[in-house]
Amino acid sequence: MDDQxxxxxxxxxxxxxxxxxxxxxxxxxxDRVAAAESRPFDDAEYDARLERVRGRMAxxxxxxxxxxxPSSVEYLCGYHTAETAPQPLVVTDxxxxxxxxxxxxxxxxxxxRVDQLRFSRYTDALQGLRSVLDHVVAAxxxxxxxxxxTAHASTPPSVLGMLAERGAAVVxxxxxxxxxxxxxxxxxxxxxEQAASxxxxxxxxxxxxxxxxxxxxxxxxxxxxAALVESADSVSAWGPVVVTGNRAGIPHSSWLGHPLAxxxxxxxxxxxxxxxxxxxxxxxxxxxxxxxxxLLAELARTAVAAVLxxxxxxxxxxxxxxxxxxxxxPLPDDVVFHQLFGYPVGLAHKPHWMDGMPFHITASxxxxxxxxxxFHIPGSFRRFGRACVGLSQTFVVDRDGARALTHGxxxxxxxxxxxxxxxxxxxxxx
Numbered sequence: 001m002d003d004q005x006x007x008x009x010x011x012x013x014x015x016x017x018x019x020x021x022x023x024x025x026x027x028x029x030x031d032r033v034a035a036a037e038s039r040p041f042d043d044a045e046y047d048a049r050l051e052r053v054r055g056r057m058a059x060x061x062x063x064x065x066x067x068x069x070p071s072s073v074e075y076l077c078g079y080h081t082a083e084t085a086p087q088p089l090v091v092t093d094x095x096x097x098x099x100x101x102x103x104x105x106x107x108x109x110x111x112x113r114v115d116q117l118r119f120s121r122y123t124d125a126l127q128g129l130r131s132v133l134d135h136v137v138a139a140x141x142x143x144x145x146x147x148x149x150t151a152h153a154s155t156p157p158s159v160l161g162m163l164a165e166r167g168a169a170v171v172x173x174x175x176x177x178x179x180x181x182x183x184x185x186x187x188x189x190x191x192x193e194q195a196a197s198x199x200x201x202x203x204x205x206x207x208x209x210x211x212x213x214x215x216x217x218x219x220x221x222x223x224x225x226a227a228l229v230e231s232a233d234s235v236s237a238w239g240p241v242v243v244t245g246n247r248a249g250i251p252h253s254s255w256l257g258h259p260l261a262x263x264x265x266x267x268x269x270x271x272x273x274x275x276x277x278x279x280x281x282x283x284x285x286x287x288x289x290x291x292x293x294x295l296l297a298e299l300a301r302t303a304v305a306a307v308l309x310x311x312x313x314x315x316x317x318x319x320x321x322x323x324x325x326x327x328x329x330p331l332p333d334d335v336v337f338h339q340l341f342g343y344p345v346g347l348a349h350k351p352h353w354m355d356g357m358p359f360h361i362t363a364s365x366x367x368x369x370x371x372x373x374x375f376h377i378p379g380s381f382r383r384f385g386r387a388c389v390g391l392s393q394t395f396v397v398d399r400d401g402a403r404a405l406t407h408g409x410x411x412x413x414x415x416x417x418x419x420x421x422x423x424x425x426x427x428x429x430x
Contacts, residue, residue, distance in 0.1 A: 007078060007110065010117040015102070016131040019042055019121050022102060033109045038107070039078045040274040047140040047181065049076055054093055056176050062147035064140055065091045065173060069154040070349040071356075072177040072273070073098070079112035080275065086156055087130055089114070090136055097139075099132045129156060139311050147173035159235055175357035182359055183372040184346050189396055191276035192374055193344060194406055196394065198271025199278045201231040201405040202240070206267055210260060210284045211415050217242045217255035217265070220284075226271055232272045238352045240269035248388035251336060251380075262287035264296075264412070266380070266388040270288070270345075270353050277345050277353040279376045280406045281390035284413045296335070296381040296389035297412055302327050303379040304391055304410040307341050307361065311395070313400040315348070317342075325393040336382040339363070342375035345394060373397045379410065 006202060009030065009217070023195050029149070053076065057065055057342065062372055065072050067089045072197035074080045077089055077096055090097045108117055120128040140146070146163060149155055150172045163170050175228035205227035209220045224240040241254045245261035263286065270279035281300075289297065324341045331337060342361030345353055353376075359365065361375060380390035391410035395402045 004425040006038055009034060009086065009222050010112075010114050012116040013418050014118060016099075016118055016120045016128075016135055016195075019102060019119060022105070025105060030109055033106050037110045039111065039113065041078075042193065043113070045185060045187055045220075046077065048185075050096070052180050053091060053177055056180060057091070057093070057147060060147060060171065060172050060173065060176060061145060062173070063092065064136070065147040065176060066136065066407070067091065067149070067177055068153055068156070068159075069149060069355070070175070071347050072149075072181065074111075074176065074275065074307040074349070075347055076182055077112045078116050079108055079114070081111075083107070086132075086154075088132065091230075092140075092380075097136075099135075101128060101403060107377050108382040130162060133159070133166060137163065140168070142167065143169075145169045145171050147171045149173050149175060149177070159410065162341055178357035181346065181356055182344055182369050183385075184374050184396070185372070188276065188346060189372065189374065189405075191273045191370045191397070192394065194273035195232075195271045195276050196278035196405045196407060198231040198273065199230060199269070199280050199394075200271070201227045202269050202271055203267075203280065203282055203408065203413075206242075206282070207284060207413050207415070210265065210286075210413075215260050216257050217244055217260070218398050220260070220265070220267070221255045224267070228269065228271055228314060233400065234272045234275045235348045236270045236272050236353070237277065237348045237355065238270070242267055243388070246386050248383045249336070249384050249386040251382065260284075261285055263290060264293055264387055264389050266390045267379075268390060268392075273400065275346050275347055278394045278406050279345060279353055279391035279392070281378065281380055282413055282425070283389045283391060284415055286415050289412070290387075293387050293389060295332070296383065296387065297391070299328055299331070299337070299381045300333070300379040300389050300391040301410055303341065303381075304393055305375050307377045308393065308395060308402045308404065311342070311361070311369055311397055313397055314368050314397065316368050317361045318363050320361050320369070321363045321365075324361075334383050334386075336384050337380070338378070340378060342377050344373060345373050345376045369397045371397055375406070 073089045097113040098114040101122040102120040116389040202224045205223040209223035244265040270277040306327040308325045348355035382388040393404040
């Protein structure tokens with residue numbers, strides 16, 4: 001996959017509002033920057049993505065899509081950068097145009113595959129956005145319908161008003177690109193498999209550090225972070241999470257530097273490959289597991305096993321959730337569980353690896369699973385304010401069923417050898 005597929009020069013490169021081409025952007029410099037990095041996918045992969053998205057645009061009846069979500073921009077043209085200012089990609093039925101501040105021209109040339117590259121002065125972000133929308137609307141017919149993802153935070157709220165002021169007919173695209181991203185190509189799945197190997201390096205580092213007598217939440221998190229960075233080519237969008245003792249029973253708490261407590265310590269993080277993520281939850285154990293926490297471990301393993309058993313192409317998400325819920329049986333009153341048995345993962349940018357449309361394995365989602373979908377099973381069970389055991393896998397829906405991509409069994413990582421984790425629970429009638 002990494003065979004030096006360098007971005008091609010855009011057919012048009014120009015500034016907005018009279019911005020001149022910078023003197024450092026010579027032809028020689030463009031060639032040098034374009035050769036600095038390789039894209040993770042070949043031209044055929046990007047062409048197929050654009051063709052499918054354009055098909056969705058035609059069915060929705062829009063003449064252009066303005067894509068703001070950074071991961072969706074990368075999905076369609078390869079562009080990625082650490083800068084967080086709005087940098088939209090405009091897709092029509094014949095061309096793609098990427099709009100960036102002039103300081104991002106290097107990143108655009110190094111990573112993107114677009115027909116037109118437009119740049120504005122690197123000054124006020126809002127003024128730059130006005131210039132972008134002026135240019136977009138002016139280039140479209142007066143009757144054009146423009147698709148925008150209105151529900152996601154990456155779309156600046158002011159965009160809708162600005163487009164309306166310029167006479168554009170705005171259409172809520174309803175996760176148009178993200179719906180296409182739900183099914184990963186074989187090349188994308190290979191990226192998640194590579195990411196899972198990086199995740200496993202983080203697990204090994206966590207166990208090694210947690211086995212030290214003076215280990216703390218922070219030292220374990222540092223060991224995980226170092227392993228993820230050393231083994232990867234891109235940064236994870238979130239984490240690592242490391243939390244021990246009673247604070248682990250407070251959802252979405254993380255490290256404060258506390259010494260590891262006797263009992264379970266909860267871990268969650270994701271390795272990456274080209275920003276494709278393979279999240280995992282694991283729990284390390286010091287000492288013996290209290291009986292009430294043993295129940296948490298049993299529940300976590302049961303949830304993961306039930307999802308992997310029942311997830312297959314054509315099966316509704318709600319059916320998988322119902323089977324997993326039945327396997328768990330009634331939960332004790334003090335146990336916190338979100339009743340979410342899976343959410344899609346893959347290509348993601350900060351702030352989180354849940355960076356797509358909401359297509360969850362829950363009782364309320366009756367849509368069928370499709371071959372090539374990739375999910376994370378967040379099997380985290382908490383005694384509220386007391387303890388947490390979290391076990392998970394990232395898996396792909398293969399032709400014959402679910403295949404775990406993350407490594408190792410969903411088991412407690414026992415640092416002392418004091419306990420053998422029980423098998424998944426037998427199904428309990430409701």
